[in-house]
Amino acid sequence: MELTRERLFIVTAGAAAVVALGLYFILYQPLINKLRAAGIECDRIENELLQARKAIGYFKAVGKKKILITQGGIPLAIDELTSQGKLNGINFVSMTPGQIEEQKTPCRILPIEMEIESAYKDLGIFLGLLDDLEKSLITVKSFSIKPDGKATIKRKTKLAVNVYLLGE
Secondary structure, eight states, X not given: OOOOHHHHHHHHHHHHHHHXXXXXXXXXXXXXXXXXXXXXXXXXXXXXXXXXXXXXXXXHHHTOOOXXXXXXXXXXXXXXXXXXXXXXXXXXXXXXXXXXXXXXXXXXXXXXEEEEEEOHHHHHHHHHHGGGXXXXXXXXXXXXXXXXXXXXXXXXXXXXXXXXXEOO
């Protein structure tokens, strides 16, 4: 078999194509896959940053200087709420978290209904210190004090609060 110029060109071009395909699958394709994964991660981080910026802008406008917690921080917020209440003479009879509510703002709200026993003075102190909690932003939605026929110092109160969460 005689190697003519045409055949030599075809064999050389075929070998170059095979080498190029081999380099593509061995080197280029894994790098492209890593680049796609990094791009997805960047998009996720950019979305989180955008949500955080929206939350900061919203609370600057509202004038609140509190830290918004994520859904994972709910136990810490409830623990801070109950520990401050116990320090101020509040007896928690029951505590029922509700479903997280989506809002038009960049935050979400977790409603919590509680039944507590306390003296009027202790209840006032507890409601006043909700603004001073460091780990969460909590507002009082409603409360009602049950009148008791007995002449006791402690009264039962139904209290509903909102815990503000950073949107996810």
